[in-house]
Amino acid sequence: MNSPIGAGMGSEVGVVGAYSTKYEARSQKEAHEMIREVATSVFKTVDKGMSPEEVDLIIVSNYSDSFGYVLHTAPLVASYIGNLRATGFRVENACAAGTTAVFLAWKLLSSGSFRNALIVGFEKMSAQGSSARANEILMRAASPEEYRVGAPFVSLYALIAQEYMRRYGATEEDLALVAVKNHENATRNPLAQFQKKITVEDVLKSPYISKPLKLLDSSPLSDGAVAVLLSSEPRRYTDTPVYIRGIGIRHDYPGVYQRADMASLEAARLAAQDAYKMSGVSPKDIDVFEVHDAFTISEIVLYEMLGLAARGEGYKLVREGATSFSGAHPVNPSGGLKAKGHPIGATGVGMVAEVYWQLRGEAGARQVSGAELGLVENHGGTGATSVVIVLGR
């Protein structure tokens, strides 16, 4: 709402279309049917129209073929849209696959290598039918040492939470407030997996999975697919594109135990620095945030990494309501991973789609009034890859 963005800041690559399935515990469609739905439907969302033949780059984001039983999906997308002349491939960077795809498309478009990119993210996590089996597949994104001891991600995030709470005095109630806020937000989002408010008491009474994290501190297993269209000449396709103003991708050690500060998400801090520097905006300029709340502790630490709060003070933001839908810095108005859902390969693409809708005033009941600048943070594993994107009108 402040800091109008000048021409020439960041890149001229913009989002010009977005389409998402509802996120669900179990989709009635097979993975390839979900892919087909979003890949073909996204073209209908482009204001001035775009023909599939205008796409010269296809990037598919998917976490594991152990979920959806489908690989080599780029030519599949090409055949579904009827354009075999585009160049296509799939990328994977754990839960950050979707924004890694956006980063690559941005790089390849802004360098003039390609003109228009179709990005398709999907995951069908219900295909395995068992959460124990799903957990083993998820753990393949941790360090080999963490995988070997069988530590599930909730336990790795519990290490982060334990250290954070011990050091800074945050409580289990503070974590619960993140879940309560995001569930409340999701009730306004027809795409969200959960459409049900919860209370702090509900969270605190839910069973511990790995102390201090409980069932209701955790994002669910989800099915879902999202497609977005990016262009290096966005105004050919719409009068109201959403530009990628700044972007950063950074890595950290794969294992939580390998890091100097176990209570931090350093890759996110560095990626945000890069994205802010490139866009020339500061955290307080951002009107709407979509961040990677795979577990509630993650969102609180991210407040600090993204510069919304000083180190050790992130939890105060949620206590004060500053990150609620009507607060000064709305975070996860979509419901976040916690309540909107977390179909891994779709998640980051879905965050970009959500901010695209917010900045165009198309977010319906969950619209953040007058939003002009948005930020996406999407990370993989316990933060060994983080992508931060600043989007602006």
Add this chain to the structure above:
Amino acid sequence: MNSPIGAGMGSEVGVVGAYSTKYEARSQKEAHEMIREVATSVFKTVDKGMSPEEVDLIIVSNYSDSFGYVLHTAPLVASYIGNLRATGFRVENACAAGTTAVFLAWKLLSSGSFRNALIVGFEKMSAQGSSARANEILMRAASPEEYRVGAPFVSLYALIAQEYMRRYGATEEDLALVAVKNHENATRNPLAQFQKKITVEDVLKSPYISKPLKLLDSSPLSDGAVAVLLSSEPRRYTDTPVYIRGIGIRHDYPGVYQRADMASLEAARLAAQDAYKMSGVSPKDIDVFEVHDAFTISEIVLYEMLGLAARGEGYKLVREGATSFSGAHPVNPSGGLKAKGHPIGATGVGMVAEVYWQLRGEAGARQVSGAELGLVENHGGTGATSVVIVLGR
């Protein structure tokens, strides 16, 4: 040996280092240990030395996490080489993952987006322990319709072979000659999985898997890993770089049954056209070929797609010995997928490494004398993605 390459032809991106494990039926190492070995060892192969800190791009090529049980491998590689500042991700395009990684690195380096790329390809196919289980994982790269009916790749290539043989008069003996040639070649390659000559009679007596393709017409399941280093300033790192002179990546319909000509590999033909056009060379200029002989029929069809033979006459080349080690157009002096092995995510990276060694005169007993121009063809599925790369000194 003819057509010396002028400066400025193609790009200035070059390969400056390469390292490969032996391809084996069963590696003693886990997937992450194979990754670590090649990612760290490749730096020792650079003539003038390269520090891991000089790498700003890491691309991992891997087919399926159902084989190696490891994902999010880019930050793993970053941690192994001690450089968390590089940008990393994994790509997958079925069996063409490795050369898709090379294509992306070339694009990102030649556009000035990055300077030095480390590409790591790996697959540990023995991890599943069962060839029936492995087959289901492989079929995820076919079309959803082919996957649904459970047609293994050998049956899909059998369709190609049946149609090709019916139309052009090639025989099962012709197919066998490809296997015999590539096994003979592999006896000179210490990196090859099979080190054993076979005869036409051996092939013809081996059991049909899907008629006309027999056990000895088929490439094996393999474990292996390869790393290469690419640079946009290759002469900083070696006085004898191997340049990417031309490159093409093309797609076709995922399903064999969807194609107008079932006996063709159209994506390979188009990718070769692109690579020849960019490099300004013609097929007869190429001194050494490494091509995707997942099944023997594939190599014969590729002779035609790559322009070594007219349509319907590819099989005559192998009859005449033109593509043997001492022939006019040596194809797969490494032993090819058939005898060197086919650890999927490593395969395409390994082809580029092999041509790098050939063009530097470092291929030992399998050295093609005086090779100055080489070509790699690597495809995924039954050819829904094909990458062709012309490399030159």
